[in-house]
Amino acid sequence: MPLWQWLLDAVGVLLVLILLYGVALVVRRRLLSRHGGTFELSYRVRSGRAGRGWLLGLGRYSGESLEWFRIFSLSPRPKRSWARSVMTFDSRRDPEGPEQGSLYPDHVVVECGTPAGPVELAMSPSSLTGFQAWLEAGPPRPAQEI
Numbered sequence: 001m002p003l004w005q006w007l008l009d010a011v012g013v014l015l016v017l018i019l020l021y022g023v024a025l026v027v028r029r030r031l032l033s034r035h036g037g038t039f040e041l042s043y044r045v046r047s048g049r050a051g052r053g054w055l056l057g058l059g060r061y062s063g064e065s066l067e068w069f070r071i072f073s074l075s076p077r078p079k080r081s082w083a084r085s086v087m088t089f090d091s092r093r094d095p096e097g098p099e100q101g102s103l104y105p106d107h108v109v110v111e112c113g114t115p116a117g118p119v120e121l122a123m124s125p126s127s128l129t130g131f132q133a134w135l136e137a138g139p140p141r142p143a144q145e146i
Helices: 004-031 127-138
Strands: 039-040 043-044 055-060 065-070 080-083 088-093 107-114 117-123
Touching: 004 055, 039 127, 088 127, 107 127, 117 127
Parallel strands: none
Antiparallel strands: 039 055, 043 117, 055 065, 065 080, 088 107, 107 117
C-alpha cells in the first residue's frame, strides 16, 4: 500500500477520534445537567500571576455541596467540591486585564472563603444570584467567637 494511503487512513482515524471525543463531551454535559442546577462556572486553580490560572467548567448543586466539573474532561466525577456549610461569599468584582479573555463573556469573579483558603470562581450575574441564594438557604451557622 502506498504511503499516501497510509497517511489518508491515519487522517481518517484521527478525524473519527476527534468526532467521538466531541460527541462524548456533549453526552457527558447532558448527563450532568439532566437533574438541573448546572451552570457555567470557572475556577481559578493558580492565583500567582494576575489573570492566569482559570479553568472553564460547569457547576452543579448537589445537596449540600457545589460540584465543579472541567468542561473538556470526560470524567463523570467532579474535579472539585465545596460544602455549603463552610463556604462564605466574600466579594465580587469584574474580570481585569487578561482575565477577560480567559473567562466566559459577561462573567463576574466571586471570591469565597473556605477552611482550606480563599477560592475564586467566575459565573454569570444570574448564576451569582442563584449561588448567593443557595448559600443563604443553608442551615444557620454557629456564631463565631470574637
